Each structure stands twice: as structure tokens, then as C-alpha cells.
Amino acid sequence: MARSISYREAINEALAQEMERDPAVVVLGEDNAGGAGAPGEDDAWGGVLGVTKGLYHRFPDRVLDTPISESAFIGAAVGAATRGLRPVAELMFIDFMGVCFDQIFNQAAKFRYMFGGKAVTPVVIRAMYGAGLRAAAQHSQAMYPVFTSVPGLKVVLPSSAYEAKGLMIQAIRDDDPVIFCEHKAMYDTVGEVPQESYTIPFGEANVVREGGDATVVALGRMVSVAEEAADELAQAGVQCEIVDPRTTSPLDADTILESVEQTGRLVVVDEAGPRCGLAADISALVAREAFGALQAPIGTVTAPHTPVPFSPSLEDLYIPDAQQVAAAVKSVVDWKR
Amino acid sequence: MARSISYREAINEALAQEMERDPAVVVLGEDNAGGAGAPGEDDAWGGVLGVTKGLYHRFPDRVLDTPISESAFIGAAVGAATRGLRPVAELMFIDFMGVCFDQIFNQAAKFRYMFGGKAVTPVVIRAMYGAGLRAAAQHSQAMYPVFTSVPGLKVVLPSSAYEAKGLMIQAIRDDDPVIFCEHKAMYDTVGEVPQESYTIPFGEANVVREGGDATVVALGRMVSVAEEAADELAQAGVQCEIVDPRTTSPLDADTILESVEQTGRLVVVDEAGPRCGLAADISALVAREAFGALQAPIGTVTAPHTPVPFSPSLEDLYIPDAQQVAAAVKSVVDWKR
């Protein structure tokens, strides 16, 4: 049965259903219950933006608050995963990866390879990314390209409440380490979500909309921005095919390439920056594998190569918007040799 | 006067000359002198592979050993840079960035922007990268794409002893934070290096060799691999133009684009991995900005999407070699629609 629930609730429901199903699933992070040791309410926060709210009361032994020690508790999640648990650890803002990245990229990501295929590390690391909340330079970044570059990690970017639930359940059941990136400006976005448990496989892009004039690959929150642009373009007679990769690692190259084979034109839309990001990554894929089909330069719409500015007037300019996407699509569609 | 000295000696000489010239330059890192508090020789190590050897005796107050606390001492270098010093801090293996990345990407890189243009942070962070020494998965990585993706950082990849000296002097004099990436398998590579002080500007690529059939952009140690491939290809009548960007941030887009405008073909050779790396980044640049000139798919030669394997037999396969480069060039040159 599908109801309308929010992106936040979808993730919460996925966690609850998996904790119910599998006693190995534990949830941990700063204030994931909230109020540890404090005189007032238990489960006072349920995470800084309320995503894990309510889990503590249902599973008191399996929802753990932590001191502010990301290396220790993210590392603990990794270590616990090698020893039979399936931890879901919250890094809170993805920007905090800088104080604990070693445990993610040198430990979790490499165990299986370094240990000759003998380790299993089913850890999920939840992290909030993205601009829009006026949270400034250290609380607004879209760092998933860094994780995507690391062999051994899987990276998930749900673009709706429906995607969030199915991808989270898959992430928990997946035996490899997964970085689960939640756009914090989407938590209140509502969508149809089945009550029942379901999974969305990794590495299978979603063709959000079909269209023959240009392929638009859009990531995370940019999917809805691309849709807005596509609506606008449709009125001008340009039909976009919108592809949401869902996971940047593994990346569903086939779906992207097939789409470009048909449209001959590509624009990649990403909230991360222009250098060594996903827009570059997907452009390169297509320039290498589908060059013969390409009829125009590959357009990219990304944030600029700057930190995220605080002031609302600047932050709004920082985030790619539908106008920029529409302009980029027009420019590749209109391109002539 | 130019003499033949090694890549290691070239960096050492640059440090010594700048310390001589400017009392604000300090050098710090684990065992950068070596033997702190120990009963034997002072300056016992001069860094784990001897790059800073001898500086301590000349500048005893300005060469500091550190405890194993990368966050604290890399952060200290950053803080000191905001307060009038020009520290050159050694991270040792670039793989160790995971325990101190925050001080680099959230602090040093962002001060100027976050503080409205009022901070100056002239810190240089030296780090050894690259495979070839059988140092395994946590001591062999080529992590510069991650740094390149960060607005506010500059990233340098010297490809010879000559480049190393001039780029290091520039790095020290530069007022922005610089990540100086030394390929550890090149320390004994010898080349002609002027004794005098000189700088090589950032963001100006070096056209290592001219040729009309294909552009090969190669980074760091891959420049010599590309040259080897070009020699081979020349015998088969294929002339490569080899471009060494020298710095990945800023990237000299103009030189790369001009070359591709002439050759119509591009192969990017990088020791880093295929996902969100420099090969992708440069491919995307060209697919966006020089599509009209492109006559073939953009070839990339990178390490595979795996951790660096330990066994010599595997590590040798992991590192891109001249055969792979030659094959990639041939394939773009022979490509037909």
C-alpha cells in the first residue's frame, strides 16, 4: 500500500523495517536517539533533523548515541560490520568526512581487496549533503564525488522519498560498504511510498522521463530541477530524456549510453562542483564510449568552483537551477558545427 | 648553472633556498629532521625518504619534528600560515590525508572565501603519492583528484627534477594553500636543474613534445610513460603531442584545448583511478569546449577501479604503462565513424 510520506519518513521507515527484520542492524551516531545522559526526554532528537526519531523506543539496545568522535564511531561501525553486525552509522553532515575519512576509504573500502576477498563489511554510512539551508561552507557540500572515486565503496543518491526507502533497504542488505547521501533540503519532500518493504537495486538507473532530443543525466536533488527544466523545454518543443543514475558507484553506464545513442546529445546536471566531479565523470564516459553518436558538445551544469556561500542571495545563485539546465540543453540542441 | 641532480635533491634545494631567502618559511612533519628526543644523531632521517635531510643543521629552529598527529600538525601549519609564517608541512604518504583532511579542505581551502577575502593562508602541504614501491593499498595511492576537486586548493604534480624545484619555489611563494604531490618512485630520477632559484608558474602547462596526430595529456610520473609510448608510436609514424599540465588546479585548459584543436584526438593518461579523476576531468573539458575539433572518442588510460595491490606482479599491471598508452593512441588515431 502506497501512501504519501516524506523523504525523511521514508528513510526512517526503511531503518525501522530492517531493524525489525534483522537483529544485526544497529543505528548509531551523534544524538541518533538524543539526550544520552540528560535528565529530560529519551530519544529527544532522533538525529539532528529527526530522521532516526522513534527508533530508540522500538529498539533501545540497537540505537546508540555517540560522543563527538567521528573517527572512533564511524570506525566502530566499520569494525562491527566485519564482526557480524550491519551498522547504519550517521556522519550527520557529509562535510564532516574530513575528520574520519581514513576509516572509510582506507579501512572499510579496502578490507575486501587487501584481505584477499576474505572480509565482508556491510556498513552503511548515512550523510546529509547539499546546499539550500543557508548552512554555509562547512555544512552544505556535495562530497559524493570523493566517495565515488574510491574503489570498494558504493555511493547512493536518492532523488525522492520512494527512491530513498528502496535504496536504503538495499543499502542495509548489501554486503559492501555503502555511502548513503541524503539531500537535507529534501527531507520534507513528499511522495508516494509503499508501506511494504522493497529494494531498488544498485547500478540501475531510472529513466525518469523519455524524450528524443537530448539526454539529461541528473543526480539527487537535481532530478527535480531537471524535470522543471524539461517541462519548460517541452513547451518550446524540445523533448528531454531524464536519467537518474540513483547510484554513482556502481554507475549504470549502459542506460546512459543507450540514451545518448538515441538522442545524440547530453547534459549532465550535478550539484557538486565542476572539477573531478560526477558531471566530468559521466561526460568522460560518454565521450569515450558513445562518441560516434554525439552530435554536440557535452554540456555540464554544476555548482561553481567555490565554497558554498552563506548569504541566501549567493547560495541561490550557487545551486544549479532549471534556467541553467534549460539553457544548457538549448545550447547543445542548437549547436551546429 | 645547471647540473644533474635527483628529484629528491631538487625539492631539497628548493626548500633550502627558500628558507635561506625568507625566515617565515618553516618545515615540519614526522621525522623531518628525525630523532627528536633520541640519544643518537640529530637530523637522523630528514624525512622518511630523506627529502628534507640536512635542512635541520642549517635551520635548526625552523625544521620541526612532530608527534604522529596529522590533524594537529597539518592544522598547525594552516593556522601558522594565517599568522605570518609560510609553513611547508609534510603529510608523508598522501594516503594519510584521511586522518587530517578536515584541516585541509574545510579550513585552509575555505578561509579566504568564508572570511570574505580577508585571510591569507600560504601553506604548502607536501605528500608522496603513487604506486611502484610495493607499498600496498594504504601507501601507494594517487589521491590528487580529491584535492583538485576542492575549491581554494592548488594542486601541483611535478614530472621531473627540473619541474620539482621550480614548482616548489612557486608553491612556497604562492599565497594560496598548495598541495605539492611528489611521486615517490621518482625521487631518484635525475635531470638537469639550475642551481639558481627559479619559479615555474602555476596553471601553465608544458608542451613536452609537439606532434600533429594526437594530443596526450599526461600527469606526474605518467609524462615519462607517455614519452616512452610516443617514441614507440613515432616509429609507426604516429606523432603525439604530449602536454604536461604541471598543476591540476589551476588547470591550463587553454593549452590542452589548443592542442586538441590541432590534433583532433585526445588521450589522457593518469595514474589515479577512472572514477571522478583527472582523466575524466580533462576528458569532460575537451568534450565540452573542443567538441567541434574532436575526430575520435577521447581515450583514457588510468589505473583500474581497485585498491593498489601489493604483489609486484599485480602492482606492475595496476600502473598504466607505455603499451597501454600506445594502444589507446592507436585506437583513437585509427578510429572511424
Place this chain on the structure above:
Amino acid sequence: MHDKALLRAYRTMRTIREFEERLHSEFATGDIPGFVHLYAGEEASATGVCAHLDDHRDTIASTHRGHGHCIAKNVDVKAMMAEIYGRTTGSCHGKGGSMHIADLSKGMLGANGIVGGGPPLICGAALAAKLRGEGGVAVAFFGDGGSNQGTTLESLNLATVWNLPAVFIAENNGYAEATAATWSVGGGSIAARAAAFGMPGRTVDGFDFFAVHEAAAEAVERARNGGGPTLIEVQLTRYYGHFEGDQQTYRAGEVQQARNELDCLKRFRDRVTGDGTLTAAQLDQIDAEVARLIDDAVAEAKAAPLPTRADLETDVYIQY
């Protein structure tokens, strides 16, 4: 302390309080963007410590809860307010916001959005001061939560090993977000961690300006004279939530009690008027001046221009 110093200290504490109380009410109107962490209740700490520091040679690094430290280190209050409103007239031209207010010209190395971000930087500022040889010191402020962060702990050790002119001020307000310090600080005492890293440590009552002032005097003096670092745990209470919007259901009645019985401003006033050092009228006048300053700061901030597209990509690099 001289009268002038006392008046200055009172003015600083009152300015912080007024700044924060006003932000609290302005935030409720929805006009203030982003995350705002108020320092109200903790004024005696920033003020008692920074009273010993000068703008030129001494550096501080702060936290997400940085307004009080900025004000105590003489950052311009109007520029701070404008920054929090995201205006071009702000300390950071609107690019930083509440969590990144800085003024290097005042030796204020920034509020910091990263818990534990400041202490390593302060080791560097202290190193620079040491090599310059002018007796400068550097001070890191961090919270009880921040005292569990590896970057902070490493910095304590490095400061000892390098014998740095550094002072570490652990502001223990009992909570990190909703988590109690009694739970998160293994061993229970932040001050006791000093010994583990080879430096003196002590605990002071953060409602008592004079206690903080005295403890800081000793630590700053030691640092200036080459005696190395000190860790001071200041015990205090934050009057508002972790950030504006926090429902604070995890708390008991401690705030009301602190406000009524322990408040640093009240206590300061009682002491200096009680012993006849200052008059109530002198303090009332400061209160009035500060209220006007904050009124003006808010009014000017609201009237100031927002940055525009031309500002978006500037100041990433000095030269690129």
C-alpha cells in the same frame, strides 16, 4: 582590576548578552537565515579570557557558538550582525555567516563549523607567535563535546611537545547538542585530561567572571613567559537551545535556576556595586548604550545590501 577594565569587561558581557538575546527574538521572526548557536549565559568565559589578550599579537579560535568570542576579541559588532544577516557589510561580506565570523586583523581566527576545528589552528598560531618572539599567545575555545574530538586531543599533546604559548579553554556547558557531558566525557573531567598530555589543568566556575579572569591570567602569563600550555575547564550553562529551534526536551530546569541564581552579569553587578567599586548608574548607562548599539546593528544590517552575482566567484583564491 582597575575600574576601566571592569567597565570594559561589563560592557563586553552585556554586549554579548544583548547581541544574543536580540538574535533569539529576531530568529523567531524568520528573518535570520541558517543555523544560529547562541552564547547567552556563557559571557564570563569569553570575556574573562580575552581580557588578557591584545588584538595584535594574540590569536583565538572559536567554535560554532562563536559570537561571544568574537565580541570579546573586539570584532566589530555591527559587522557581525550584518554577517549573520548575510549582507555585504558583514565581517565576511556575507559569505561566511554566523558559523564563520572572523577578523584576522583582531587576531580572531574564526568561528568554526567543525567541532574540534580550532585547536590545531591554534597550535599553529602559537607556533608563529613563538617564532616571532614577541610574547604572543594563542587560545582555543571548544566545548565539552569538542573535548572528545581527536583533533582537540592531538592538539593538547602537540602543544606540550612543542612547548607552545597556547591556552585551551574547554567550555563545559553540560551538553553537546542534546548529549550530556556527564555521559560523553569518559572519566568525567575535561580538566583532568590536561595531565594526560603533560600540562596543568584546572576547573573554574564560568558564572564567575573573576574566577575565569584569574585562571586565565595565570595561564596566559605562563604561555607568554615560555612556560607552555594550560587547559582550563570552564563550567557554565547555555541559556538557549543548541541552536535556535531546539525544543530542549532533554533538559530539566537548570536554565531557569542558572538565570535566577548564577547569572554572570547579575553576579558581576552585585559584586562591583556591593563593594563600592562601581555604581549601578555606571552599569545602567552601559546597558543603555549597548541596547542602542544592538538596535542600530540590527537596523543597519537589515538595511544593508545583499551580495550579488558579481560576488559569487571572488575570493576563492588570491590568484588563480
Place this chain on the structure above:
Amino acid sequence: MHDKALLRAYRTMRTIREFEERLHSEFATGDIPGFVHLYAGEEASATGVCAHLDDHRDTIASTHRGHGHCIAKNVDVKAMMAEIYGRTTGSCHGKGGSMHIADLSKGMLGANGIVGGGPPLICGAALAAKLRGEGGVAVAFFGDGGSNQGTTLESLNLATVWNLPAVFIAENNGYAEATAATWSVGGGSIAARAAAFGMPGRTVDGFDFFAVHEAAAEAVERARNGGGPTLIEVQLTRYYGHFEGDQQTYRAGEVQQARNELDCLKRFRDRVTGDGTLTAAQLDQIDAEVARLIDDAVAEAKAAPLPTRADLETDVYIQY
């Protein structure tokens, strides 16, 4: 201790010593690739601690100097040797090398190339053991250098806060690379850091197997019974350089003295033969068996196949 346990302990220590001495001479031939950090001299630590652990429920995490911990935790010695030679028959099929030997089936969570990499992982292994409720414990080994790493310090705190069944073994061999521990460890004592994070700490003589064994017994017992973590500083000397190739000019004559006067194997032998518990012949027999084992291990490693292109891209993911 029973005879059988004593014989086992001696065999373990002798195996480590022989393994490392042999690597030292093999490295000089140029046959061994990469960086090799030898544990010779420190055998009593790994052996005294791991004597209390079982393969199934107990986990250890090690360091770059990991061979001794692996052997003490029952990792197959021939597979280890083959790994160091980069062969397909190695513990990690040649993909890991000396710094990444692991065997999860023995509860050995890996040597680690990152100083401070292990302690956080051990918090997780301890959490898993705690939730499983079978009395399992987890042990992190790290060095004097590693005791300054933030990851280690955070882990001490987390272990207390979560009341984990964890034991932290700080192997203080006096140096981190060329840097003296007396210089790098602010405060001078690693054991004393335990109190700062709310756990018991003690120092033991790492040349004395029995002292280590007894201290570890207490700590492991406490952990198994829900009493929480312990930190033990084991004081010892490494007999070789930081890694093979280190000229060790920073050192004085301490190694010769330790070998002559303090050596753990000698001391063990003297004690158990001196009080008549075991005979020299029993120990000699072990020495001979171990020598043969290591000979065989080297010979088999050298003869084993190297991995090939087919192995390069396998085992990055379980499913991709």
C-alpha cells in the same frame, strides 16, 4: 599456568622471533618486496595478551608491525610468509602484503598501514561482541607513536562511554620511526592517559612474558565480565630498525643491552627451566621444530605462484 600453556606460549614467541629474524636476512637478499616492519624483541607482548583470547569470539587489530600479533592470534605462518612474498598462497592472496595480513576466521582484523587505524575498528568489534552476549572481547594493539593519534584517543573515550569489552595495548618500544617516545608522548606516560578517559591503566615490563600475561588476564577478565575497557602500556624494545633499511643512527646501544640482558625468550627459558617447570630439552625441541617450520614457510613461499592479471580486479566488491 599449565605446562601445555607454557609450551604453547614459548612456541609462539619462538615462532615470531624466528619468523622475523628470517625476514631480516631474507630482506637483505632483495627478494622481499615493499616495507617490512619487524616485531623481534616484542614477542612477549603479543603472546602474553593473545594467550587469553580465542579464535572464535575474540578479535584483535594490529599495526604496521603486525607479524607478531598475527602469529599470536593463530594466523597460519606459511600463509603469512607467502603473503609477504606476494604469492597467491598468501593469507590475502598476495594483495595485502606485510602491512595488511589479516584472517577474520581467526579474529585477526588486520595489520594496518595507518597509525591509529585499529583502535576505532576494535571499538566496533567490541560492540559486536557485547551485543552478541557471548563474552567476547576485542583488543587493539598500537605503539607509542600511535598513542598520540586522535583516532586512538577518541577510541579510548568511546570505549568508556559505551562500556565496551575492549583492551588497549600500547606497545611502547621507545620510538615512532626515529622519534623518541619520551619526546612525543606529552606527559611521558601512555598508561596515565587511561585515567583521562575513565579507564584503569597500568604499565608492564614487556620483556617479562609473565608480567604481560598477568596484566592482560585481569584486563580481559574485566572486559568479559562487563567491567569495561583497560589500557595497558607494555614497555619494550624493538631489535631492528623501524623498517628494514633503517640505519638507526638515532639510537644508542639499547638494543644490544636488551638482547643480552632482557630478552623475553631467554628470560622465559631461564625461569621455567630454573624452577623446574619445563626442561631445556622440551624448549630445544620447540626451537628445532620452529626453525623447520620457518624454513619450509620460506621455501614454499618462494616456490608459490604470483597472482596474475585475472586477479587484478577481483574482490574489490562482493557484488558490483
